[in-house]
Amino acid sequence: MTRTAIVTGAARGIGAATARRLASDGHAVAVLDLDEAHCAETVAAIADAGGEAIAIGANVADAAAVADAVARVEAELGAPTILVNNAGIIRDNLLFKMTEDDWDSVLSVHLRGAFLMSRAVQVHQVKAGWGRVVNLSSTSALGNRGQANYAAAKAGMQGFTKTLALELGRYGVTANAIAPGFIVTDMTRSTAERMGIGFDDFIAGAAAEIPVGRAGYPDDIAAAASFFCSDEAGFVSGQVLYVAGGPRA
Structure with missing residues (x-):
């Protein structure tokens, strides 16, 4: 069944690989990133493979931009019921060197962005009685030197995911997280x-x-996202899958 997916941070890397994979699974994909022009390569790759995709430029930490982006997806591709919250930035530094802006910018893009996107998309998921949310965490959620901000954001993504699973499960919506190594x-x-x-x-x-x-490579993460977004994963929710080539010590 063809559904509409939104993948944030999809201009390159994990986001781009995930957008291509979901398109190959038969979904129409909104390739969302801060700069719409940077999404062109991902959209072209999907189109060349026979898929359907559009590029959307939006700051996921801006509530108005998110609302406009989701409305555009609905108008051009159909109501989105799959959401992959991948958008993220790093501003690494040791705690004593980390600025308030380093902290705020990382938490804003990762956590505020995932919150705003999920809040906007869940309206369509609940209405459809079906939905998938996949949030990108990281092994850094377990702690990583020089990444107090990033580690906190990625740990927060796990708590956010589990709460979405509890709140939205009754509406046929699952929420899971992937923690890449x-x-x-x-x-x-x-x-x-x-x-x-x-x-x-x-x-x-x-x-x-x-x-x-x-x-690991972006396609390794895209494969996990593909499973979480499938009908077969309907009884899997609130989980964090570490895709890291082995257990993290």
């Missing part, structure tokens, strides 16, 4: 650059600590 993306590349480490060396070092012996 080390994933090869532009974000991890920027981390390597900030640390003064070559990206290939950075990946190799991470892979050496991962039980399956390799780094």
Whole structure:
């Protein structure tokens, strides 16, 4: 059955891979990111594969922008019943160096953004009597040096997910979270650059600590999102799936 999905932060990386995967599953996909122009590549990839997608530029932390974006999705693709809250930023620093803006900006995009998007989309999910929410957490939710803001946001995503599952389950809506480990993306590349480490060396070092012996890739996360968004996952809700190549010590 064709449904309408929104994937935030979908211009690149995990979001782009997830948007492509959901399109290949037969859904119409709204590719949402801060800059609409940056979504063009993801939309083109979906169209080239025979799927349906539109690009939408919106700041997920802005309530008015979110309302306008969801209304546009409904008008152009149909009422959205699948939501993947992937939009996020990093502003890493040790606590004594972290500014208030570092803290506020990360919490705003991750948590406020997920809240605003979920609140807007649940109206359509409840009306349809069916819905899927997938929130992106991280292994950093367990704590990570230099990421007090990001760790707090990603831990918050897990609590938010479980609460959505409790509130929306009676309406046929499930909510689950994916907590990626080390994933090869532009974000991890920027981390390597900030640390003064070559990206290939950075990946190799991470892979050496991962039980399956390799780094993760966006398609690994997209596969998990695909399952959570499927009809077959209707009895799975309020769960956090660590996609990290092994247990986190």
